[in-house]
Amino acid sequence: MEKKTKLILFLLLFFFLLRVGVVIIAGQKASDFTGDDCVSYNGFATAILQNSDWLINPDFIGDYRPPVYPVFIAIIYAIFGMNNFLAVYIFQAIISTLTCFYIYQFAKKIFNDKVALLSLIWSGLYISYLLYASMLLRETLIIFFVIVFFYYLYLFLTDETKKTKNFYLTVIFYSLLIHTDPRYLFYLPFFIIFFIGYQQAWQGIKRYSIFLVITLLLIVPWAIRNYIAYDGIVIINTRGIDLREKTGRNHKMAVYKSGVLNFGIINSTENKGYPSEEERKLIKAGLNPNNRSEGELIAIRNDVYPASTYLGRKAYMAIELWKPFDFTRSYRPFPDARYNRIWSIKHNLSSIISYGILLPFMILGIYALVKKKDRVWYFLTLPLVVHTLLHMLEHGRNRYRMPVDFFIIILGCYGMIMAYDLIRSRK
Numbered sequence: 001m002e003k004k005t006k007l008i009l010f011l012l013l014f015f016f017l018l019r020v021g022v023v024i025i026a027g028q029k030a031s032d033f034t035g036d037d038c039v040s041y042n043g044f045a046t047a048i049l050q051n052s053d054w055l056i057n058p059d060f061i062g063d064y065r066p067p068v069y070p071v072f073i074a075i076i077y078a079i080f081g082m083n084n085f086l087a088v089y090i091f092q093a094i095i096s097t098l099t100c101f102y103i104y105q106f107a108k109k110i111f112n113d114k115v116a117l118l119s120l121i122w123s124g125l126y127i128s129y130l131l132y133a134s135m136l137l138r139e140t141l142i143i144f145f146v147i148v149f150f151y152y153l154y155l156f157l158t159d160e161t162k163k164t165k166n167f168y169l170t171v172i173f174y175s176l177l178i179h180t181d182p183r184y185l186f187y188l189p190f191f192i193i194f195f196i197g198y199q200q201a202w203q204g205i206k207r208y209s210i211f212l213v214i215t216l217l218l219i220v221p222w223a224i225r226n227y228i229a230y231d232g233i234v235i236i237n238t239r240g241i242d243l244r245e246k247t248g249r250n251h252k253m254a255v256y257k258s259g260v261l262n263f264g265i266i267n268s269t270e271n272k273g274y275p276s277e278e279e280r281k282l283i284k285a286g287l288n289p290n291n292r293s294e295g296e297l298i299a300i301r302n303d304v305y306p307a308s309t310y311l312g313r314k315a316y317m318a319i320e321l322w323k324p325f326d327f328t329r330s331y332r333p334f335p336d337a338r339y340n341r342i343w344s345i346k347h348n349l350s351s352i353i354s355y356g357i358l359l360p361f362m363i364l365g366i367y368a369l370v371k372k373k374d375r376v377w378y379f380l381t382l383p384l385v386v387h388t389l390l391h392m393l394e395h396g397r398n399r400y401r402m403p404v405d406f407f408i409i410i411l412g413c414y415g416m417i418m419a420y421d422l423i424r425s426r427k
Contacts, residue, residue, distance in 0.1 A: 004113070008104065008120070015100055015124035019093035019133045027089045027134040038136040044070035045077055058229045064238045067222060068180040069138035085136060092140040096133040099144045099406070100124045106151045107410045110376055111417075118413040122358075126409065127350040128402050138180055139402055145177040146184075146403045153191075154379060157198035171211060175218040182236035186390045188215065193382060197375060274337040275300055296339045299329045306331035317396030318388055324356030351398070355405065358412030365415035380407050 033039050043061025047054045048070060054060060062070065073088055080087035100123040108116035123129060132139040149170060156166035178184050191211065196204035219235060226234035232244030273290070275283070282289055283300045292300070307316045313333035326343040343351070369377035387404045391397070 007117075011120060011124060012097055012101055016093060016097040018124070019096055019130060020090065022130050023086065023089040023093055023134045026131075027086060028136055029085065030083065033136065040065050041070055041073060041136055041138065042083070045073035046082065048074040049077055049082070055225055056228050066179055066182055066237045066240075068176055069141055072141060073136070088136060089134050092133040095144050096129050096140050097124075099129065099140075099147055102144075102147045102151050103406050103409060106147065106154070106406070107413065109151075109154065110380075110410070111414050114417050115410070115414045118417060119410050122354075122409050122413055123406065125354070126405070127354045128405065132402070139399070142177065142181050142403045143406070145173050145180060147406050149173040149177055150383065153194065157194060167207075167211070171214050171218070174215060178215075178219070179222060179236060182240035183390060183394070185236075185240075187383070187386055188212065190382065190386050194379060197378065271335075271337045274331075293339075293341070295329050295341055299331070299339070304330060306337045307333040314392045317392045317394075319396070320398065321388060321391045321396040321401050323398065324351050324359060355408070358408050361413070361415030361419065362408050362411040363415070364419060365411040368415070368418055380411055383407055 028038065030042075033042075040062030044063065044065050044067075047060035047062070051057070051060055072091075076087050076091055077084060100120055103123045104116050104120035107119040129140075129143070132143070152166050152169040152173060156163060156170050159166065174184075192205070192208045195208035195211070198204070199207065223233070223235055226236075230238065230242075230244065232242075234244070235241035275290075275292070275296075279289060280300050283292070283297055288297060307313050316333050325348045326340075327348070329342055330340050332338045332340060366377055366381055369380075383404055384407055387401070391400055
């Protein structure tokens with residue numbers, strides 16, 4: 001066995017054991033579940049194992065979730081026992097380690113061994129990857145499916161060997177991805193840029209068309225289940241494309257957003273706790289009638305308001321998605337207007353060290369690739385642009401950027417190696 005291979009295997013084993021350690025020390029317990037995410041995934045998985053009619057009767061906790069992650073949990077529960085969260089986290093630790101391996105393979109395929117090794121080390125120690133492996137959340141699975149999908153897509157477009165195999169792996173992993181998080185259907189029309197960019201136009205259009213048709217066919221089985229269960233057209237899950245006229249999410253959102261989706265000023269909010277102008281005056285006079293936190297009192301005294309224009313809301317979402325730290329107090333945009341507290345010191349430090357440091361080197365790496373006219377630059381950056389656009393249109397949050405962080409890791413590590421080589425050559 002080569003020395004390099006031994007090093008890679010040693011690092012992968014170390015990163016796996018590191019994840020197991022995090023799981024044992026900090027793995028979520030049922031008492032730690034906050035919000036409805038963990039509860040709903042667990043409820044769906046439980047229904048699969050206990051409700052014989054769950055396929056046709058979606059009256060259970062978490063019925064609105066996409067199916068892949070609950071099925072993943074259910075399989076583990078079937079083997080290791082109900083509510084065996086530790087077993088789920090151990091399997092997520094394995095998947096997270098495989099994610100690091102694919103990042104290494106991807107960086108090696110695109111760049112060289114030095115960039116690949118640094119990308120492996122960076123992803124192995126990436127704090128978000130470590131933490132999400134120890135939570136009953138779908139992030140670890142989504143991150144894995146995204147990296148593996150783009151890896152096999154790149155192989156299909158650039159490597160003439162095993163082309164059929166790489167194509168089917170690309171389609172399969174994309175189908176698994178959208179059945180884990182249907183928001184990634186938003187990417188579908190943009191993929192044609194890759195197919196045309198790496199092949200002759202007609203051949204690219206032809207292959208993209210086949211990819212599109214197979215993807216849509218793979219959506220059909222679960223759509224049929226949803227039609228039987230919900231008595232209407234529901235693509236993937238009810239939080240996605242729900243075309244039922246009177247009960248569907250689209251109908252509810254249309255009613256909720258009437259008068260809200262405009263390009264002007266919005267003075268209404270769904271948040272009943274949002275401070276009225278009368279309360280703001282009382283707070284500025286030194287009172288605190290609703291016992292608000294000191295941070296929110298400071299924001300009110302400084303006349304901090306939520307973003308109210310269309311462009312202001314979209315800019316807010318983009319910043320929320322990409323920001324490496326948060327030291328300022330703010331309200332979410334209208335019509336939500338919830339008060340956001342600043343990140344903790346621990347959160348700020350972990351984000352800056354693992355993610356923020358990469359950003360300037362990522363920009364340097366992109367600049368170098370564009371200057372060299374290496375078309376891989378748009379393969380690595382277009383997903384970042386599409387991902388940002390998706391969450392500007394919908395909902396931007398730091399956590400939602402994680403699935404595409406591996407692009408930032410690879411580009412950032414490339415920029416670091418390039419900067420190091422440049423400094424060394426000048427010396």
